[in-house]
Amino acid sequence: MSRRNMDLSKIHIAKKDLGLDDEIYRSLLFRVAGVRSAKDLNPRTTGKVLAEFERLGWKPSAAKPGRKKPAAAPDRAKLVGKIEAFLAEAKRSWAYADGMAMRMFNVERVEWCDPGQLVKLVSALTYDAKRHGRPVR
Structure with a gap:
């Protein structure tokens, strides 16, 4: 998901959480950013609108924690354990390893890699x- 789409999602979540009707929401957009629609x-101006929502009392929810360790077949469990150790040492999430798998092998998730990968x-x-x-151990 792009940064723009994430920010637009936050704006719409804030609108809902604050209980703003459409007329008040659009007047807020116009007052803060000079537009009538979030797509504009x-x-x-997206940052200004989000700051205004926070000023009005909206609190964004905390980011979701990373995903669990992938379930690996017995022949791959040791390798996945090593990957997990390197990620923990570097303070990185499984999303980082998934990104590496995607760049290196065009495989979306680590658990889908074969032992050679x-x-x-x-x-x-x-x-x-x-x-x-x-x-390095």
Whole structure:
């Protein structure tokens, strides 16, 4: 999801949470950003609208925590464990490893990688750890 779409979603969630009817919502958009519709907002005015909602008492919900460790077949469990250790040491989420799998192998999730691909992910994370001075075991 793009940053723009995420911000527009936040605006509509804030509208709902604050219980604004359409007329009041559109007048707020016009007062703060000079537009009548959220689709006409640019990044700067989007931030102004979100700040106004927060000023009015809206509190954005906390970000969802990362996903759980992927379930791996027995032949891959050790490699997934190593990947998990590297991610924890670097304070990164599973989304980071999923992004690596996507860039390296065009596979969306780590758990869908075959053992050979997992070995390559471990190698890449080992290289990253050495480059950033983190311990490699």
